[in-house]
Amino acid sequence: MNVDHLGIAVESIEKALDFYQAALGLTLTHTETVNEQGVRVAMLPIGESRIELLEPTGPETPVGKFISKRGGGIHHICVGVDDIEATLARLKAQGIPLIDETPRLGAEGCLVAFVHPKGTGGVLVELSQKPTQTILSASVLSPTDAPAD
């Protein structure tokens, strides 16, 4: 397991890059729109992890609602796992409240599922399994935007 990324809700990725890219000096490696989650994402590696900037595609999306209720800020922590189905089954058996009982498609073709904050000490936790080479090469799962650089 690892911290795959930290999700930060922002009103505008472009504005947020003034800090994370221009001032702090992180490198923007990937941008993509994930329609299934209603977000545009920008990935900036930091050490062995990444910062994921999340800009909502509209107000009635998870990140859009989060920003209108609380303003921007830390939205979720993403834990990388090798077998997301097995992890979900283990959590479910222990009565942990899951938002997604089956994985969905996340950024970069990953399989993702969210655990409800009421079962995690108030933090929205995303589980993510990296795609296999086979999945990566399938055109249906290709990122919708071109890489940033």
Ligand SMILES: C[C@@H](C(=O)O)C(=O)SCCNC(=O)CCNC(=O)[C@H](O)C(C)(C)COP(=O)(O)OP(=O)(O)OC[C@H]1O[C@@H](n2cnc3c(N)ncnc32)[C@H](O)[C@@H]1OP(=O)(O)O
């Ligand atoms: C692209 C992908 C990727 O990385 O690959 C992504 O990250 S996509 C990232 C965007 N996608 C997602 O977030 C999908 C999963 N999220 C969701 O399904 C939703 O946002 C929920 C987390 C269920 C919240 O739903 P909704 O806004 O309708 O409910 P709500 O505002 O009434 O919130 C219910 C309770 O959860 C709390 N709550 C809501 N959002 C929270 C957050 N981000 N972190 C911590 N707590 C949170 C509220 O304060 C409230 O607590 P109280 O009950 O105590 O008042």
Ligand SMILES: [Co+2]
């Ligand atoms: Co995420």
